[in-house]
Amino acid sequence: MTVSSSCRRNLHSHTFRCKHASGDAVDYVRHALSTGVDTYGISDHTPLPGDRFNSHRMDMVELDDYHRAIKEAQHAFPDVRVLAGLECEDFEDCRSFYEDEILGQRNFDYLIGAGHFTPLRDQWEDSYFGMTSAAKLRAYSDHVCDLTESSLYLFIAHPDVFGLSSEHWNEDLKACSQDILAAAEANQKPLEINGGGIRKLAERSGKEAHPGFPLREFWEVASDYRVSVVCNSDAHQPDHAMASIKECVQYAEELGLTIASDEQLGIKPI
Structure with a gap:
């Protein structure tokens, strides 16, 4: 995929x-238009049955309105490929909801797999700052x-957030990285370089000890x-509709990483 075309997609x-x-949705696509965008995905945090963990995600009763808002953006900007998506936690008892209702009945275009939480001893641990031992990283x-093995998810969001839990790169972080990357390779699952992380790195520069994300060593x-x-x-x-995407692309180019094409992601022309 060319650099110019990859900068026109979010x-x-x-x-x-x-x-x-x-x-x-309409506000994000409108702002993205000035950048020459051709593909824009709206992918808010999915509601969960029973409204679990809903302090940082929409409630189930908002799903209809969310879907309507995406359709409104599609109608308002016919020259942009506006896609309906959701960012999902891989809770086992939610997979049928994702498959049957979101991808099935509602015909959403894609789901993002995200590991904001990690299953550990019958509870869910914070993946950002809670991965403080070899066992937790495992x-x-x-x-x-x-997540990489599941056909539900188009790609995996910010797989390198575990780096926030450590002050320095070490062998445990390297082993964690190698396991994830081997699985992504085996399952041909794209991984995300996250622009939000790049913006946070710029804001934090020189203020905190941990390496943040994107975690340079992971991508190396x-x-x-x-x-x-x-x-x-x-x-x-x-x-921030298209913020930091050019920086993400440059980051990938510097490290010789392959950017997934629209074809690989199943994104069809308008």
């Missing part, structure tokens, strides 16, 4: 419904490997594997 954005973002890598290891990447903004406000 598949990771949110709306006000997740309770930590602003704006609606649990995280096992969970993300499972990735260059030894036949994996493809998706460069996304992870926009949580409309003026």
Whole structure:
């Protein structure tokens, strides 16, 4: 995929419904238009049956309105390929909901697999700052490997967030990375370079000890594997609709990583 075309696509954005973002689908696509966008995916955090973990995601009663808002954006901007998506936690008892209702009945275009939480001893641990031991990192890598094996998910969001839990790169982080990358290669599952992480790195520069994400060492290891990447903004406000995507693309180019094409992702021409 050429650099110019990869800079015209974003598949990771949110709306006000997740309770930590602003704006609606039409606002994000409108802002993206000025960049020459041709493909824009709206992919807010999915509601979960029983409204679990709903402090950072939409409630189930908002799903109809979310779907309507995406259709409104599709109608308002016919020259942009506006896709309906959701960012999903891989809870085993939610998979039928994703498959039957979201992809089936509602005919959404794609789902993103995300490991914000890691299953550990019958509870869910924070994947960002809770991966503080070799055992926890193993649990995280096992969970993300499972995500790569699932046909439900088009790609895996920010697989390198576990780096936030450690102050320095070490052998445990390397082993975790290798496990994830081997699974992504075996299952031909693209991995995301996350623009939201790039923006946070810029904001934090020199202030905190941990390496943050994108985790440079993770992606350096990735260059030894036949994996493809998706460069996304992870926009949580409309003026970030296409933010940091060029930086993500440059990051991938510097490390010799292959950016997934529209064809590989199953994105059809308008």
